[in-house]
Amino acid sequence: MSISVDTFFLERNGQGTLQAQLQQLIAEGILSGRFHVGEKLPSSRKLAAHLGVSRITVTLAYTELLANDYLTAKGRSGYYVSENAPVPPTYTPVRRDTEIVDWNRACARRFSDGDMLVKPSNWREFRYPFIYGQVDRKLFDHANWRLCAVRALGHKDFDSLTGDYVDQDDPLLVEFIARHTLPRRGIVARPEEILITLGAQNALWLASRILLNRNRRAAIEDPCYYALRDLLIHSECKLSYMKVDRDGLPPDAIPDDTDVIFTTPSHQSPTTATMPVDRRHALLRRARELDAMIVEDDYEFEMSFLGAPSPALRSMDRDGRVIYVGSFSKSLFPGLRLGYMVGSAPFIREARALRSLVLRHPPGHMQRTAAYFLSLGHYDAQIRRMSKTLQRRREAIEEAIGQHGLAVAGRGMLGGSSIWMQAPPRIKTTKLALDLRHQSVHIEPGELFFSGRNRPQNYYRLGYSSISSERIGPGIQQIAEAIRRS
Structure with a gap:
């Protein structure tokens, strides 16, 4: 039986080359079960005329699918769906009547009731x-990012692409952060004091899980990043909300029983206030008095186009009590989901172990692509x-x-x-x-x-x-x- 040529159509604004679109169209037809084993595909000439593409485009798509065992060729007869092609399993779905599970009782914890800023998908x-x-x-340097991504796909980087780092990170990315990014914030760190995260929010979650429990108190800014507040609420720790002023978080207002202080000194979220150097010293003194830890979210420090950014709290810390959180979400793009945290080796060791339990490590290909983009100078040019x-x-x-x-x-x-x-x-x-x-x-x-x-x-x-x-x-x-x- 032959597959009708009318079954095939290409979208005008489809992604990728015409060959790739056609190849995807046929593969999806086989995987979805619309095209069956043994069915004959239209001739390359007939399909090319129907789609308005060159015959060589169809031939190349067929050849690639042949190499991947989706199709088989029978002499001069043409191309057929291969017997070895992946096929969807055949089963009869179980019909459910009204669900009887009481999800209010079944869910031991609820996470959907928190605050969430809705951003329209068509913004x-x-x-x-x-x-x-x-x-x-x-503003995004798409051409050079694509080149770096292709380079990271090469044979030389095969291990970083396919390997399981277990609890480790891409050494090239860690080295760049240690030698180039952190020194700009006055921070000196060894590789064992750096952990790559899935953005700043992942870093904040790791820090909260390690440093807090229901018997400890966290102090956070008010107003603040809403996801951090909800994250801490779910940690079941005691929370103190510190009203910020024009200089950010006031150290004197921090309660005496505080164990962890969360702050955004470079650009307070969301008021954008910058904490002066004198107040940063005062915050460090207050943390020392309380024997409290500080989690510093240093987002957007690269966007200091009106003047040099103030030194990071971590760079001024002499006690090792500041956990520094950075991210490439604002300077590159949020979909990258790459960030990093810096802390004393014992803390990073715990964070690395916790991360490995949840997601092992961020994707190796994304880490290596970012490492190339940064180390080849494209990142600084984009900034x-x-x-x-x-x-x-x-x-x-x-x-x-x-x-x-x-x-x-x-x-x-x-x-x-x-x-x-x-x-x-x-x-x-x-x-x-x-x-x-x-x-x-x-x-x-x-x-x-x-x-x-x-x-x-x-x-x-x-x-x-x-x-x-x-x-x-x-x-x-x-x-x-x-x-x-x-």
């Missing part, structure tokens, strides 16, 4: 996307390019905010990629954000960053990493008009 279609933490396609563009956008957003009389609650003194805003007291920015979506404007409500029951509802965040300079002014105008209407 790139918004005309004015003041979204935070997303990559700008125009310089991003910094220049963000500075222009920062100037545009500052000018537009002033022109339309909007109130700034916090702006990164040294740079960053967002501004913390405050609407009039009567405005609920959650509703404001929904109303603005109808005008193709995206802003991020600030309520979920605050702790407690009576959360302020009139704050919002404007990110400018993914909106062009020429659209910032009109976008701010739309926000100002929406606030006046409210």
